[in-house]
Amino acid sequence: MMLILVPLAGQLFFYPFNDSFRISFGTPTFFFSLLLLRKIPSILSGFIVGIMVVLFRILLDLIIYGKVFTDSFIAHYPTFFYYLTFAFLFYTIKMKRLHHRPVLMGILGIIIEISSSIAEITFQYIAFDAYTSPSAIHKIIVIAIFRSYFTIGFFNLLKLYKTKLTVKQTRQQNAHLLMIISSLYEETIHLKKTLINSEKITQDSYFLYQKLMEFEEQKETLPIQCLAAKTLKIAGEIHEIKKDNQRIYAGLSKLISDESFKEYMTIYELLDLIIRANNNYALSLGKEIEFKQEINGDHPDYHIFKILSILNNLVMNSIEAIKQLGVVKISVSKQNNWVHFQISDNGPGIPNKRKNLIFEPGFTSKYESEGSSSTGIGLSYVQRIVEELEGKILLKSEPEVDGTIFTIKLPVNYLVKKE
Template sequence: MWKREKIEQTAMAAAVTVFMGQLYLSPVTGWFRISMAVMTLSILLLYFRQVSAIAVSFIVALAMPFFRAFVEYVSLSRAVPFEDLFANFFPVAIFYILFGILFELFRIREKADNPLLFIISLWFCDSAGNIAEISYRSTSNQFDFSHAVYEIIVIGLIRSVLTYAFYTYSIYYKNRYDREKKEERYREMMLFISSLKSELFFLRKSMNDIEDTMRRSYRLYRELGAGEMKEEALTVAKNIHEIKKDYYRVVDGMENVLSEKNKSSSMNISEIFEIMKENTRKIVAQKGKEIQIEFSCHEDFTTCEFYPIISVLNNLITNAIDAIEEKGKITVSEHADSIFFVLRVEDDGCGIDEGNMEVLFEPGFSTKYDPATGKMSTGIGLAHVNEIVINHFNGQVEVHRKKDGICTVFELKLPREAVENRGQKSDEC
C-alpha cells in the first residue's frame, strides 16, 4: 500500500509540475522562461518527503519537452514540424535532471527549518540547473551569455525566496486548520462526556429509588401471610434485585471509563466559557437565528468538576436559544462572593409563564416541541440542571422573570468549597 501511495505521489508531482510549466514569462530571450514549474516542483518535493526528488525530476525532464512541443505544435496549427519544436525544448531536461540531483544531494528538505540555509541551497540548485541549460544552448544560439547568467541568478534568488515564503505560509495555514479541527473535536468530546456525566447523576438517583423499592418489596413479603401473594411479593423483590445489579454494572462501567478520561484534569471557567461560546455560535448558525452572545468572567477559578458545569450551562443556553424566535441576546456571566461562585444565563426570549414556575424543574415538563413533527421535548434538561446543582454541588438554582416575564435569568450558586476543593485534589477528579 505504501509503495502504491509513493508511486501515486511521484506521478502527481510530475504531472502538476509539467502542467504548471505552461505558466511562464520570457524576460531574457525568446527561449528562456520564468515558469511556475520550478516553484511547484520544489513545494511538492517538500510536501511529499517520501518520494525521490531525482525520480520526479527525471520524469519531468522527459515529459516537459514533449508536452511543451505538443502545445506549441497545436497552437501553431502544425506550421512547424513537431521534431523541430521538440529539439528546441529538449535542453530543458538538463535543468530538471541537474535540479533533482542537487536537490537530493543538498538535502533541501532537511533545511526547511533554517530559512537562510534553505534559500541559499535552493537558489544554488535553481541557478546551477539554468546555467547548465544555457551553456548547452549557447552552442547553437546567439545571445549575451553573461547577461543571461546574471538574470538567471537574480531570478533564481527571487524564486527561492518566494518558494520558501509560499511553503511556510501553506504549512502555517495547514497547521492552523488542523489545530482548529482538533479543537472542534475536543469541544464536541467535552460536550458529549458532560452529557454522559449528567445522565450518570440520574442513574444514581434511579439506583437509590430501586434500592428503596426493593426494600419495600421485601418488607411486604415478610409481612404477608403464607399464600400466593407472599410468593408474588418475593418474586418482585428478586426481579428488582436483578435490575439493581444491572444498573450497578452499567453505572460502574460508565464511571470507570469517564474517570480514566478525567483523571487528574482540571479546567478554568474561562476555558469552559470558550467551549460554550463556540458551541453556542454553531447551534445558532444551524438554527438560522440572529442572536448576540456575550460571555463574561469576573473571577477565573479552576475546577475538575468542569463536566457537570458544562452540562448545566449547555442545557440552559440551549433553552435560551429556543426561547428566542428570530433575534435576541444571550448573556452568560460569572461572578463570586465569599461563599458562592455564581453563574448567570440571561436571555430576552419569550420568557416563562408565571403558572409554570412551580413545575419548571419537574422531569418531563416542557413547553417546547418540534414544529416539523409536532413532537414534544423530553423535558429533562432543566431537571438535569436542578439535580446537578442541588444534589451534586449542594448549591442553589434561582429563576428570575424580568420585563413582564419576557426576559429570563437563571442563576446558579455553586459553593466555593464544592467547586474549588474538588479542583485541587486530583484523586477526587
C-alpha cells in the first residue's frame, strides 16, 4: 500500500506561495506510513519508495508530456535521495520508539524533512546546476514544520481512536466475562453440594465396607435390615448427586454452546495448558512437581476437550500419587494414523494386586484415615473415553518401571477437524 499511495499522493499538490514552489502530500503519506508500519524496515522502505516515485513520475512524463526518458530521469532522480535520506534519518533517530512523545517527534520530523530536502537539492545541483535561493530554504523550513506536525497530529488522532476502540472492546469483553463467571458461579453452588454429598457417600461406603469385613473376619451373621437401610440411604444420596450433576451438565452445556470457544488447538498449546493448570493444582496441594514435555513428529490441531478430558485426569492422578517431590512427564508422538500419549511419574507406583482393579468403577486407593477419598477422577472414566474413541490404554508400573507410565493410543481421525 505504501508503494502505491506515496507516488500517487506525490501528485496531489498545491502552490502556497503563488509561484512554482509546490507542496505535495507524498512526504506526509510516507512519514505516516513509517510511523504506522512499525515492523517494516525503514531504510528498505525508503529505498523502494524512492525508486517507485521516480519511476512513476518518469512514466507520467513519457505518457502525458512526451518527454525524453533521459531528460525525465535527470529531472526526477534526485527525489530518490530525498526518500532514502528521510528513511535513513528516521531509522537512525529511532523514531518508532518515540510514539509516546509527540512534540519531540514533530521537532525531529522537521529536522528529518529539512535534511532530506537538502539532500535532494544537492543532487539537483549536481544533475543540472540548479541553484536554491535563501528564500526557497526558508519556504522548505516552513513547509517542513507544517507537514511534520500535520502528520504527527493525524497519527495521534488515529492512536486516540484506536485506544478508545480498544477500551470499548475491553469493557464489552469484561462485561461478557462477568456474565460467564456469574453462570459458572451458579454451577459451583451445585458442584459444591455434589462434592459434599460425594464425600458423605464415600464415608458411608467405607463404613459399610469395614462392617462387612468385620463380619467376615468374625464369622458373624450379617444384620440384613441394618445393612439394607444403609445401602438404601447410599442409593438415595447417589440419586441426589445424579440430579445435581444433571443440572450442572445442563448449565455448562448451555454455556459452552452459547460461546464460540475454539475447539481445536495445536499440541504445543494443549500441553502448555495442561501443565499450567496442573502446576497450580500441585501448588494447592503443597507439592513440588516438575513438569516435562516431549513432542515428536508433525501433529495436526487436535480437539481440545477430548484430549484435555483424558490427559488432565491422568496428570492429576500422577500428582496425587506423588508424596511431596516428583516429576511428571507428558510425551506425545504420532505414528502413521495414530497418536500416542504417555504420562509418566516417579511416584510409588501401582502394586500388581491392584493393576486389575484400577479401571473398575468407583475404585480408588487414595483414602485418608477417616475414609474420605482423594479428589482424583477414577481411571474408569478415562478408559471409557478412550474406548469410545476406539483407542487403547496401557499401564506399566512396579516392578516393570519405577513409578507409573500410562500410554494412550488414539486414532487421529477421531481427534481432528473433519473436512
